[in-house]
Amino acid sequence: MLIRGLWSYHQGYVIIKVKGSHIEEFLNRASKEGIYLWQIERLSSELLIARVSVSGFRRLREIVRSVPVTVRIRQRMGLPFLKQKLGQRIALLAGAILSILCIYMLSSIVWFVQIHGAEQLDTALVNETLQEAGIRPGVWRSSIDSREIEKQLMLNLPQLAWAGVRLRGTLLEVTIVEKVEMSVDERVPGDIVADKNALVTQIIPFVGTVLVEEGETVTEGQVLIDGGLGGPDSMGQGVGEGYLRAAGMVKGRVWYKGFGEADLVCYVSHRTGRVQTTHRLSIGAWHWDWGELPPFDSYEEETKRQRPAVARLKWELPIELVTTDYHELVTERVETDPDVAKETALRRSWEAIEARLTPKAEILSQEVELITEERNGDTLIRVKRIVEVHEEIGTFRARWNREAKEIREGSR
Amino acid sequence: MGKTTRDRLLQTLASAFELPEDVVLDLTRITITGNTQFLMENHRGILAYDPEKISLRTDQGETVITGRNLKIDSLFASEIMITGSINGIQFIRSRG
Structure with a gap:
């Protein structure tokens, strides 16, 4: 079937329409003459459609003379006819060839360069390096040697641990992996200092010299464990010249003060339901407004921006419709229950402290003072809270700041 | 009448030498595939379609094929292929 179809397409055939009352006789004559007919279909008692080769069609004329039927060509099929048609339409043929060439050419150019995996590193820097290596949108695919680009990237960007370049159609995918560098903070020498005013309760030094004693009061910024290599009892590994990176755990008692207040009367505004709507249509730099501004004393704005976007192309048209709804507001005076207000003030005073505590802080004692105040004719409940906690107070401070200062002073 | 005598003789010969009868006697050979394809070799023409x-x-x-959407898929001097939904095949002997 397939072979027959291909062969007849190659040789060319015609679909004929046979009309008349002696169709069976026509078929018998044709087959007797050795004319091959196929896909014969009777559409009505006097109409038949069949396929016949070009040479067969010529020989059918003989039969038509002796049998009272008419034979018409309905359609010419196959390669010879296609050639003939295309030969008459050279422009079409040239256009088809040209468009195929165009597609071929356009698809052998790199149009997009994508860089994945840049976290610390600036993508622009990677792009620059790629451009130096001759990679930018618009270069021929054949001119790209992935291994060579990878090498170039690795040589020019010391921050990279690995670089991979892959061509996917017209997209050049550059995947980079950055080296994980130890943060500067983890290597420099320095001291452990107090990060808040406290009463020292416990010191466990790992590296460095302890400068304070348990039971001593320290102020914020005071050195607790010194990283200097001065003392004969200093131990640990040396980092930098003459300094260590001090380490240790210092705990102390810290007092926190927190305030919280709550009004007994508050003003709540809510929408009345009246809405005024305005529109703005902008195209590029131009814009048109319509709709009146609201006549309300107080109102709330709600803005909606609509941009027609071609989702598939991730491309937005420079047209924007901005709809602004103005909702009228009324303000109402609401009186709060004194107990609820007190709760709120208490909670706020705690929240003010909680944010400053270290996560592992242990609460030793709490003191709460309630004050009722009059302000602008409204009653106000204030809460003063003092919390005593036991927590870590030491924090690392790099030494090189101090060192730099000393050097500068000495050079003068 | 002479023809039938000749036929009888050929048939006897064919069975005696175990030759295929369709070759010796020009009998029709029919191949049916499912109920969609009907191939007949050694036909003598179309009477009605x-x-x-x-x-x-x-x-x-005469051989009558009945069915729906019957089409002649190909037509040669001695071979005919019919496709469509075939319901029945009937053989009618000629009067002679």
């Missing part, structure tokens, strides 16, 4: 019924002339008489 419409999409519901096709009558073929053979040496033995």
Whole structure:
């Protein structure tokens, strides 16, 4: 079937329409003459459609003379006819060839360069390096040697641990992996200092010299464990010249003060339901407004921006419709229950402290003072809270700041 | 009448030498695939053709194929292929 179809397409055939009352006789004559007919279909008692080769069609004329039927060509099929048609339409043929060439050419150019995996590193820097290596949108695919680009990237960007370049159609995918560098903070020498005013309760030094004693009061910024290599009892590994990176755990008692207040009367505004709507249509730099501004004393704005976007192309048209709804507001005076207000003030005073505590802080004692105040004719409940906690107070401070200062002073 | 005597003789010969009868006697050979394809070799022409019924002339008489959407897929001097939904095949012996 397939072979027959291909062969007849190659040789060319015609679909004929046979009309008349002696169709069976026509078929018998044709087959007797050795004319091959196929896909014969009777559409009505006097109409038949069949396929016949070009040479067969010529020989059918003989039969038509002796049998009272008419034979018409309905359609010419196959390669010879296609050639003939295309030969008459050279422009079409040239256009088809040209468009195929165009597609071929356009698809052998790199149009997009994508860089994945840049976290610390600036993508622009990677792009620059790629451009130096001759990679930018618009270069021929054949001119790209992935291994060579990878090498170039690795040589020019010391921050990279690995670089991979892959061509996917017209997209050049550059995947980079950055080296994980130890943060500067983890290597420099320095001291452990107090990060808040406290009463020292416990010191466990790992590296460095302890400068304070348990039971001593320290102020914020005071050195607790010194990283200097001065003392004969200093131990640990040396980092930098003459300094260590001090380490240790210092705990102390810290007092926190927190305030919280709550009004007994508050003003709540809510929408009345009246809405005024305005529109703005902008195209590029131009814009048109319509709709009146609201006549309300107080109102709330709600803005909606609509941009027609071609989702598939991730491309937005420079047209924007901005709809602004103005909702009228009324303000109402609401009186709060004194107990609820007190709760709120208490909670706020705690929240003010909680944010400053270290996560592992242990609460030793709490003191709460309630004050009722009059302000602008409204009653106000204030809460003063003092919390005593036991927590870590030491924090690392790099030494090189101090060192730099000393050097500068000495050079003068 | 002489023809039938000749036929009888050929038939005897064919069975005696175990030769295929369709070759010796020019009998029709029919191949049916499912109920969609009907192939007949050694036909003698089409007597009637419409999409519901096709009558073929053979040496033995007439063969009638009934069905729906019957089409002649190909037509050669001695071979005919019919496709469509075939319901029945009937053999009618000629009067002679």
